[in-house]
Amino acid sequence: MTIVGLRTYSVTTAELPLEIEVTAFRLPANRAIVGHPRVSKDGVLLERLEPVIEEDVAAFVIRYKIALPGAAPPLPFDISQTVDCWFNDSSPADAKYQIAIKSKNGDEAITNVRVPGLNPGTANLAFQVK
Amino acid sequence: MKAPLAFLCLMLSAAPVAAQELSVLAPQIADLARSETGDPDAVANIRDALWQVVYLSSLPSAGQAEVAEILTFRRADIQAGAGSGASGTTSAVLNPLLPAIFGVAFEDGAITRSVSGSTISLKVAPAGLICAARPLAAAAVARRDEDACRTFWRRVGVTASFDTTRGEKSTKLEDLQTLNNQLAAVTVRAEVLNLRTASGARYRRTFETRFESWKKAATALTAIDRETPEIEKAKTQVAAKLLELVQKPDWKGKAVDRRTAEITAIVKEAARPVTVPEVQATAVREAWLGALRADRELQNAVANAPVLTAEYAFERPDLATEPIGTVVPEGIRPPNLHSARAIYAQGLMKTSLDFTANASFSWFSDVRPGMSGSFRDFKAGVAGTFRLRDLANYGAPALSFAALYVYLHQEPLGLGLIAFNDAAINKPGHIGVFQAKLELPTAKNAMRIPLSFTYSNRTELINETDVRGQIGISFNLDALFVEGK
Numbered sequence: 001m002t003i004v005g006l007r008t009y010s011v012t013t014a015e016l017p018l019e020i021e022v023t024a025f026r027l028p029a030n031r032a033i034v035g036h037p038r039v040s041k042d043g044v045l046l047e048r049l050e051p052v053i054e055e056d057v058a059a060f061v062i063r064y065k066i067a068l069p070g071a072a073p074p075l076p077f078d079i080s081q082t083v084d085c086w087f088n089d090s091s092p093a094d095a096k097y098q099i100a101i102k103s104k105n106g107d108e109a110i111t112n113v114r115v116p117g118l119n120p121g122t123a124n125l126a127f128q129v130k
Numbered sequence: 131m132k133a134p135l136a137f138l139c140l141m142l143s144a145a146p147v148a149a150q151e152l153s154v155l156a157p158q159i160a161d162l163a164r165s166e167t168g169d170p171d172a173v174a175n176i177r178d179a180l181w182q183v184v185y186l187s188s189l190p191s192a193g194q195a196e197v198a199e200i201l202t203f204r205r206a207d208i209q210a211g212a213g214s215g216a217s218g219t220t221s222a223v224l225n226p227l228l229p230a231i232f233g234v235a236f237e238d239g240a241i242t243r244s245v246s247g248s249t250i251s252l253k254v255a256p257a258g259l260i261c262a263a264r265p266l267a268a269a270a271v272a273r274r275d276e277d278a279c280r281t282f283w284r285r286v287g288v289t290a291s292f293d294t295t296r297g298e299k300s301t302k303l304e305d306l307q308t309l310n311n312q313l314a315a316v317t318v319r320a321e322v323l324n325l326r327t328a329s330g331a332r333y334r335r336t337f338e339t340r341f342e343s344w345k346k347a348a349t350a351l352t353a354i355d356r357e358t359p360e361i362e363k364a365k366t367q368v369a370a371k372l373l374e375l376v377q378k379p380d381w382k383g384k385a386v387d388r389r390t391a392e393i394t395a396i397v398k399e400a401a402r403p404v405t406v407p408e409v410q411a412t413a414v415r416e417a418w419l420g421a422l423r424a425d426r427e428l429q430n431a432v433a434n435a436p437v438l439t440a441e442y443a444f445e446r447p448d449l450a451t452e453p454i455g456t457v458v459p460e461g462i463r464p465p466n467l468h469s470a471r472a473i474y475a476q477g478l479m480k481t482s483l484d485f486t487a488n489a490s491f492s493w494f495s496d497v498r499p500g501m502s503g504s505f506r507d508f509k510a511g512v513a514g515t516f517r518l519r520d521l522a523n524y525g526a527p528a529l530s531f532a533a534l535y536v537y538l539h540q541e542p543l544g545l546g547l548i549a550f551n552d553a554a555i556n557k558p559g560h561i562g563v564f565q566a567k568l569e570l571p572t573a574k575n576a577m578r579i580p581l582s583f584t585y586s587n588r589t590e591l592i593n594e595t596d597v598r599g600q601i602g603i604s605f606n607l608d609a610l611f612v613e614g615k
Binding site: 005006007027028029031033034035036038057058059060082084086088089090093111112113114115116117118119120121122123124 | 155171177179334351352365422
């Protein structure tokens with residue numbers, strides 16, 4: 001997995017599934033909402049994947065995987081996803097959601113969503129599958 | 131002539147994105163402006179929030195009411211410290227919360243005592259302090275994460291109060307020999323119930339209904355495709371220009387204000403030409419507003435959850451240099467005083483009004499000849515506190531109104547008893563107190579300054595109407611422990 005831009009990652013099919021872990025820091029609960037991964041080719045939306053979300057409430061962690069789509073289009077294609085992160089009014093300025101993306105071969109990339117001026121804080125993740 | 135014309139053209143073309151819409155990105159813009167290295171995450175956070183600016187801008191009149199309501203959910207303040215937990219005793223009715231780790235308060239004035247004094251209170255949660263000593267745990271303890279300090283004892287706090295005026299004498303106190311030891315009181319307080327600090331699994335259990343309502347509404351917002359091709363184009367432009375800006379050699383040398391202005395100009399320019407179809411805009415605004423409303427209900431449920439605290443206090447009076455009636459001979463200390471108190475707080479649902487009730491009674495440690503028993507007094511109080519809107523970089527002020535009733539069963543042979551004018555001061559009876567108090571935050575809520583005015587029909591010692599002003603200062607030093615998790 002290679003970071004090719006802001007929250008944009010280039011992956012090979014051999015590196016799928018990606019394991020994604022969203023952790024809330026300095027918040028009373030993890031209130032991240034994970035959107036459907038959208039599969040598209042040349043800008044045309046082909047499929048919405050249904051993420052299977054596993055939650056570790058005590059650890060403030062939400063985990064899910066992005067696997068190779070069942071009806072994968074010819075390479076290359078894109079998978080994009082929105083993660084909305086909700087904060088409390090009283091959360092400290094250094095509260096954050098950390099999104100850790102791990103590929104099958106062990107590569108890891110981390111991005112952070114910090115306190116927004118208005119809920120939700122958003123992370124748009126983009127994966128270029130080659 | 132050309133210059134004013136060009137300026138006018140610029141102003142007209144910039145009109146669709148107003149300052150208030152851009153204000154929703156203020157923390158993200160400030161985050162990047164403060165970054166010497168031009169943190170890519172900070173750039174991404176601005177880029178990915180651009181949809182908010184677009185959906186709040188350039189709207190037909192039909193959507194303006196919704197936009198105005200959405201803007202009311204903006205954060206006015208980004209607090210650096212833990213929430214307010216410290217309280218000074220310039221209060222007629224006590225707040226149930228102690229600091230999670232450590233706090234200091236200084237107060238000058240008195241509520242039911244006849245002689246105002248100056249007291250420094252050290253407040254500590256011993257278990258919190260021990261838990262905070264573990265590597266990486268301090269911040270979690272300071273924000274009251276239950277999982278960070280899994281012991282009953284984290285709910286117990288100890289306060290030691292030192293009367294700094296002991297050792298000095300005013301003319302009114304000439305019959306009193308003050309103690310060299312300034313320790314005036316020790317208080318042990320235990321949180322019996324505190325749902326406001328619930329986190330993790332307990333948070334989910336306690337506020338399950340509101341949480342599920344919020345989650346449903348928030349999921350509906352996330353499920354909408356908010357990004358149109360025009361928004362995607364604007365995002366690409368913003369990201370490219372911001373990265374170019376932060377990679378320039380002069381970025382580090384620029385003042386934060388200048389960086390902020392340049393970032394703002396880039397965002398404004400990118401968002402300005404973007405329009406979205408009205409059907410799409412309406413769907414996003416409605417879903418967003420629904421999620422924000424559900425979020426507010428969830429947050430109000432947390433802020434208004436009940437808190438019950440039990441407290442025991444031990445107070446030591448000064449020595450008497452003259453006999454106090456027939457009870458305390460010269461050179462003898464009056465009996466020590468024990469007090470037990472219950473403090474309950476509960477907010478009013480869907481409001482920012484918090485009610486606190488206190489009930490306590492106190493008794494002397496020994497019964498001496500001339501006393502009618504050990505029971506000294508009963509106190510009951512109720513307070514309504516309005517949590518006011520946050521002041522940017524300061525915290526949330528609080529305005530409260532409180533009423534306190536004291537039944538003094540016998541001579542107040544305790545702390546504050548001064549052996550003068552005994553004909554007027556030693557009568558048992560009923561005391562009523564009304565207090566208005568404004569608590570001003572500062573230093574991003576780590577320090578609070580309570581200002582209060584109190585009216586009472588009498589004090590413990592002088593049977594006359596009394597009006598007082600009090601001022602205090604309290605430090606919630608939990609903020610010192612807030613460092614990286």
